[in-house]
Amino acid sequence: MLLGRRTTEETFDLGDQLNIAAAFIPDGMFGKWAVSVSRYSRQHLFSLMKIATVLKDHRTRLVEARMSATAMGHLASSPEHVNEVLAEFEAGRSLTAKQIQAIVGGGNEKPDTDLPNLGGVAGLKANAQAKLKLGISEFTRKISSIIADIEAALVPALEGKRVLKGQLADKIERPARLARFQLENVATFVELNPNNSAASQVIGFPKGSKWREVTDLLWVLGGRDSWTREELAPWLQTGVLPLLAWSVGDGKDVSTDPESE
Numbered sequence: 001m002l003l004g005r006r007t008t009e010e011t012f013d014l015g016d017q018l019n020i021a022a023a024f025i026p027d028g029m030f031g032k033w034a035v036s037v038s039r040y041s042r043q044h045l046f047s048l049m050k051i052a053t054v055l056k057d058h059r060t061r062l063v064e065a066r067m068s069a070t071a072m073g074h075l076a077s078s079p080e081h082v083n084e085v086l087a088e089f090e091a092g093r094s095l096t097a098k099q100i101q102a103i104v105g106g107g108n109e110k111p112d113t114d115l116p117n118l119g120g121v122a123g124l125k126a127n128a129q130a131k132l133k134l135g136i137s138e139f140t141r142k143i144s145s146i147i148a149d150i151e152a153a154l155v156p157a158l159e160g161k162r163v164l165k166g167q168l169a170d171k172i173e174r175p176a177r178l179a180r181f182q183l184e185n186v187a188t189f190v191e192l193n194p195n196n197s198a199a200s201q202v203i204g205f206p207k208g209s210k211w212r213e214v215t216d217l218l219w220v221l222g223g224r225d226s227w228t229r230e231e232l233a234p235w236l237q238t239g240v241l242p243l244l245a246w247s248v249g250d251g252k253d254v255s256t257d258p259e260s261e
Contacts, residue, residue, distance in 0.1 A: 050076045051076045071096075085104075091148070094148070142182065150236050183214065187211070188202050
């Protein structure tokens with residue numbers, strides 16, 4: 001049985017092999033047998049079988065996108081998101097498995113249409129959880145799109161050409177503004193504006209915190225006049241992309257200081 005890191009094609013092939021084997025092994029014995037002949041857990045092996053079965057109609061596109069087994073596992077549990085995620089890959093915006101999980105997680109459960117009428121603390125929690133799922137999904141989607149647009153704009157820099165600031169700004173200014181609002185909406189509190197008691201204002205993340213850096217960066221990206229007046233490519237590569245990737249990545253620390261690399 002195939003071991004180690006597999007290509008997308010091999011993931012489907014292994015899932016097909018497991019499905020064929022399952023037909024010849026007595027009920028209740030397949031899981032034990034599969035684990036005995038591989039180094040994988042029962043859950044992972046059944047995930048491979050599900051991928052091969054549920055996603056078979058999308059196999060060609062998934063192979064072309066070089067989708068990982070982990071990412072396909074998320075999609076197999078929520079096949080209604082396959083076309084949406086593949087459209088991102090086919091547009092040149094590669095998503096990580098965690099980003100796909102966030103998108104799928106945000107749309108897996110449709111909000112209860114009666115949520116606005118649920119009272120008490122339980123109703124408040126239900127409304128907050130529904131908002132949180134959707135908000136994180138939308139934020140992840142927006143940041144991933146911005147990252148992809150920046151990476152595409154940096155391609156000419158590899159050949160010594162300049163980054164076209166105007167074209168990039170046209171693509172990411174408005175999404176950056178929206179992403180900042182989405183982040184504040186799901187992760188910060190509000191208070192009365194001391195200068196206008198009829199209005200509220202966001203209580204920002206603490207100064208010096210990583211999330212404060214993200215919100216400040218999104219503010220800058222949301223207005224091209226605030227972009228660096230130095231060479232654009234180095235700023236995008238070392239000051240922008242690492243921080244955006246951190247905000248939708250695995251949460252590990254990242255340095256935006258080029259001398260620390």
